[in-house]
Amino acid sequence: MAKITFDGVTKRYPDGYEAVKDMDLEIQDGEFMILVGPSGCGKSTALRMVAGLEDISEGELTIGDEVVNQKAPRDRDIAMVFQNYALYPHMTVRDNMGFALKLHGVDKGEIDERVEEAAKILDLTEHLDRKPANLSGGQRQRVAMGRAIVRDPSAYLMDEPLSNLDAKLRVQMRTEVSRIQSRTDTTTIYVTHDQTEAMTLGDRVAVMRAGVLQQVDTPMELYNRPKNLFVAGFIGSPAMNFMPATVEGDTVKLPMVDVRLPDELRQRLAQDGGSRELIAGIRPENFEDAALLGDEARSRGATFKAKIDLTESMGSEIYAHFSVTSDKSIESDELRELAEDSGAGEVPGGGQEGDIVARLAAESQVRRNDEAELFIDASHIQLFDPEDGSSLTAG
Amino acid sequence: MVDSARERVLWGIGILVVLFYALIPVLWIASLSIKPVDKLTDRKFFSGEISFDNYDSIFGDDTFTAALVNSIGIALIATLISIALAAMAAYALSRLDFAGKAVILSGALAVAMFPPISIVGSLFDMWRSIGLYDTWAGLIIPYMTFTLPLAIYTLSAFFREIPWELEQAAQVDGATPFQAFRKVIVPLAAPGVFTASILVFIFAWNDFIFANTLTSTDNARTVPAALAFFTGGSQFEQPIGAISAAAVVVTVPIIVMVLIFQRRIVAGLTAGAVKG
Numbered sequence: 001m002a003k004i005t006f007d008g009v010t011k012r013y014p015d016g017y018e019a020v021k022d023m024d025l026e027i028q029d030g031e032f033m034i035l036v037g038p039s040g041c042g043k044s045t046a047l048r049m050v051a052g053l054e055d056i057s058e059g060e061l062t063i064g065d066e067v068v069n070q071k072a073p074r075d076r077d078i079a080m081v082f083q084n085y086a087l088y089p090h091m092t093v094r095d096n097m098g099f100a101l102k103l104h105g106v107d108k109g110e111i112d113e114r115v116e117e118a119a120k121i122l123d124l125t126e127h128l129d130r131k132p133a134n135l136s137g138g139q140r141q142r143v144a145m146g147r148a149i150v151r152d153p154s155a156y157l158m159d160e161p162l163s164n165l166d167a168k169l170r171v172q173m174r175t176e177v178s179r180i181q182s183r184t185d186t187t188t189i190y191v192t193h194d195q196t197e198a199m200t201l202g203d204r205v206a207v208m209r210a211g212v213l214q215q216v217d218t219p220m221e222l223y224n225r226p227k228n229l230f231v232a233g234f235i236g237s238p239a240m241n242f243m244p245a246t247v248e249g250d251t252v253k254l255p256m257v258d259v260r261l262p263d264e265l266r267q268r269l270a271q272d273g274g275s276r277e278l279i280a281g282i283r284p285e286n287f288e289d290a291a292l293l294g295d296e297a298r299s300r301g302a303t304f305k306a307k308i309d310l311t312e313s314m315g316s317e318i319y320a321h322f323s324v325t326s327d328k329s330i331e332s333d334e335l336r337e338l339a340e341d342s343g344a345g346e347v348p349g350g351g352q353e354g355d356i357v358a359r360l361a362a363e364s365q366v367r368r369n370d371e372a373e374l375f376i377d378a379s380h381i382q383l384f385d386p387e388d389g390s391s392l393t394a395g
Numbered sequence: 396m397v398d399s400a401r402e403r404v405l406w407g408i409g410i411l412v413v414l415f416y417a418l419i420p421v422l423w424i425a426s427l428s429i430k431p432v433d434k435l436t437d438r439k440f441f442s443g444e445i446s447f448d449n450y451d452s453i454f455g456d457d458t459f460t461a462a463l464v465n466s467i468g469i470a471l472i473a474t475l476i477s478i479a480l481a482a483m484a485a486y487a488l489s490r491l492d493f494a495g496k497a498v499i500l501s502g503a504l505a506v507a508m509f510p511p512i513s514i515v516g517s518l519f520d521m522w523r524s525i526g527l528y529d530t531w532a533g534l535i536i537p538y539m540t541f542t543l544p545l546a547i548y549t550l551s552a553f554f555r556e557i558p559w560e561l562e563q564a565a566q567v568d569g570a571t572p573f574q575a576f577r578k579v580i581v582p583l584a585a586p587g588v589f590t591a592s593i594l595v596f597i598f599a600w601n602d603f604i605f606a607n608t609l610t611s612t613d614n615a616r617t618v619p620a621a622l623a624f625f626t627g628g629s630q631f632e633q634p635i636g637a638i639s640a641a642a643v644v645v646t647v648p649i650i651v652m653v654l655i656f657q658r659r660i661v662a663g664l665t666a667g668a669v670k671g
Contacts, residue, residue: 053563074569086560090582099578100568147568157567 002077002154002187003029004050008059011045011211019045021211022059027189032181034202035191037234042211043191044159050189051080051157064154074103079148080157084164085140087132087147093119094128097146118150121180138169142176149180155187162197174200195235199223207231229389232281232382238319241356244326245280245383252381254280255324257304259378268393269383278392281382284319287358289366290373301378308370309355318360320372326354421646428639435635449640453625459641461613462621466645469531469617470599473538477595478588480539481546486576488547489554490562507544511537515608522609529611537605542595549594553587554580589656597649618645 004027011020020042027033035043048054049061052073060067068076079100087096097118098111106114119125122142132140141161148156161177162170178201181188192198198205199219207214207222207230215227219235226232232240246253250266261269290303306322313319358374366372383392427435431446453459488496518537519528527533557580565575581588606620616624622641625634 051563051567053566072571073563073566074571078567080564080567082560082564084558084560086558086564088561088564088579088583090585099565103569103574147564151568 002064003027003062004155004187004189005062006046006059007062009046009049009056009061010058011042011049011054012057019211020049023211023213025206025213025216027187029187030185032178032188032190032201032203034198034205035189035208036193036195036198036205037208037214039193040210041208043193043208045211046208047157047159047189047191050076050155051078052076077154078157079151079153079155081144081148081159081161083160085132085144087140087143089132092129092131093124093135093143093146096132096143097150100147100151114150114152115146118146121149121183122146122176137165138173141165141169141173145177145180149184152184153186155189156181158188158190160192161190163192163194177201195237199235205235207234209234225391225394226382227391227394229279229281229384229391232384232391236283238284238357238359240281240283240382242279242281242384243324243354243356244386245278246275247278247383248275252278252280252383254282254376255326256306257302257376259302259376259381261381262300262379265379265381265383265393277386279384279386279389281384282356282376283380284357284359286377286380287320287360288375288377289360289364290375292361292364293375298375301376303373303375305371306356306374308366308368308372311366311368313362315362317362318364318366320358320360320364320366320374322356322358322372322374324354324356424639424642427635428643430636432636435633449636450644453637453641453644456637458613458616458621458624459618462616462618463644465531465613465615466600466617466619467648469534469538469615470596472531473535473542473599474592474596476535477539477542477546478550478592481543481550481591482581482584482588483576484543485547485550485554486580489551490559503544503547506540507548509541511541511602511604515604518605519608528609529614529616531615533609534599534602534605534615534617537609538595538599538602542598545598546591546595549591550584550587553584553590557583593652593656596652600645600649 006023006025009020009023010018012018023046025033035046037043045054049056050063052068052071056069061069063076063078088099091099094112094115097115101111101114115128116125119128122145124139124142124146127135127139127143132143135143141164144161148158158177162173165173174197177190181201190197190201199222202219204216205219205222206216209230215222215231217225222231222235226235229242233242243255245255247261247269250261251258252261288297290298306324308320308322310321311318312321360366360374381393384390385392422440426440428449429445429447430437430442431444431448434442434444484499487493488500514537522528522533527536561579561583562575565579566572570578600617601619602617603619606617607623610616610620618641622638625637625641
């Protein structure tokens with residue numbers, strides 16, 4: 001049980017590259033904290049600094065009440081689950097799970113007892129005497145988890161523990177991880193690049209980009225009030241649609257339609273009446289097939305016609321893709337990075353077409369090549385400063 | 396794959412040729428060793444009579460039994476020390492990045508390529524002046540010189556194959572670096588350790604140059620050198636039978652070692668460590 005604090009922690013490699021830049025983060029005792037970001041954003045490095053597997057170049061890292069910068073991994077009382085599990089292939093499952101206890105000089109009877117108990121929780125009892133090579137991927141993953149929980153450490157560190165599992169097993173293990181964490185109530189740092197894991201597992205989520213912490217918040221806050229373009233584009237699937245926009249008075253001019261901003265948004269913008277170029281972000285679910293809406297619902301936003309390029313039916317919903325063109329061209333480093341990483345965050349501009357995804361209700365009759373009438377919910381439009389990517393609507 | 400009959404015949408012939416080439420000298424020596432003295436030159440592979448006189452005579456000979464003890468002792472000690480040092484050196488070379496790493500590796504290779512005969516003369520003088528001449532240590536040291544590079548190269552190749560995460564997992568689990576090395580890395584590199592051990596052992600066991608030059612008595616003389624000192628029963632008798640018997644005796648431990656360890660020299664021991 002321990003609180004983990006990053007205080008100005010920086011990781012600088014000998015070649016001058018900074019993997020983690022001046023990171024401040026406080027993880028409460030028993031909290032489940034997710035570090036999420038595209039590959040190379042420094043999230044694993046941050047985790048490995050907590051584990052003691054990477055040196056800390058600057059700043060202080062505290063576990064419990066102790067500064068652990070100079071402590072060896074074995075003295076930090078933490079357990080780590082590796083992406084590729086790192087099970088000891090020459091030991092049985094039982095020995096794998098009991099290895100740490102044995103090193104700590106716990107007596108044989110107690111080791112057996114604790115291993116059996118962990119095995120029961122993880123449904124591994126009948127596999128205790130097998131070697132990792134004879135286990136399936138999911139079982140290996142559970143052994144890796146077991147190795148961590150047997151120890152009852154002050155914190156769990158998990159480095160993309162589910163990324164090697166197939167989709168179905170991943171969902172299953174995600175629940176398992178969540179169950180184990182709430183059962184043991186142990187401080188957990190969980191690194192992932194999968195925003196679904198981040199959203200579903202964490203008490204709070206820390207989004208990182210290029211070694212810099214972007215936003216730390218609860219999953220719902222991140223989703224509803226992203227602080228900048230990067231977070232907005234990274235969290236949510238399918239990703240938020242971005243497009244150039246101009247705000248004039250109380251109206252925001254999007255490439256497809258002009259939308260009157262609700263009062264609340266306008267106040268946040270503190271618009272002085274002049275015109276201003278911005279980036280607008282609209283999540284796919286803030287579109288709807290206008291044909292399905294009554295007048296009252298329509299009054300909360302604007303409708304427009306769009307030619308549907310493609311529809312993807314998911315059963316419970318339909319993703320409709322359409323293109324917009326804009327003459328305005330807006331460049332943003334954050335968006336470029338997002339685009340490179342995930343294909344999301346492309347802003348149509350300079351006369352180029354951009355793909356917009358709208359999530360429509362399953363009843364929608366919109367089909368490919370239709371000229372459909374779509375609705376935008378004005379109250380959920382997010383607006384971003386094109387200069388630094390910060391949100392103007394997050395408040 | 397479908398093997399045509401012709402292909403199988405060709406393979407069969409190839410295998411027979413190789414076996415014949417490799418085994419005939421061994422069989423020849425074995426057959427010589429069990430011939431009675433008067434049949435040694437009968438030009439037959441098997442003379443119809445089996446005699447263990449040659450074996451009796453060499454085991455009754457103190458020179459041979461002492462040499463056998465020396466051989467076993469020196470080869471085993473050289474192997475143990477060499478592997479222990481090489482394992483640590485190879486581990487450092489495969490894991491750490493330090494200045495002079497390339498120099499150490501190429502230096503080791505250069506030592507291994509050095510012809511032993513070229514240092515024998517100076518070693519002889521040196522050993523005599525510092526009292527290592529005709530001692531076990533006097534042989535173990537040069538053997539290690541030549542086997543260490545070999546062992547380091549073999550072992551570092553194996554260590555490089557072991558995922559680094561395993562070691563980090565051990566560290567997080569509470570192991571000191573040495574515990575991680577001993578309990579996780581070395582057992583996983585076991586096939587490599589055995590391979591290297593066999594190579595080192597064979598080198599030390601078979602060496603003739605050093606053994607012959609740096610020894611003078613039963614104190615440290617090993618079997619290959621002792622064989623050269625065998626004499627026949629009389630001035631006119633060739634010690635062929637005895638030499639053959641001794642040759643068979645010294646071959647046996649090597650065969651036994653390889654047979655024991657070949658089971659362990661299997662790849663795939665690390666299977667299942669990481670995602671498979």
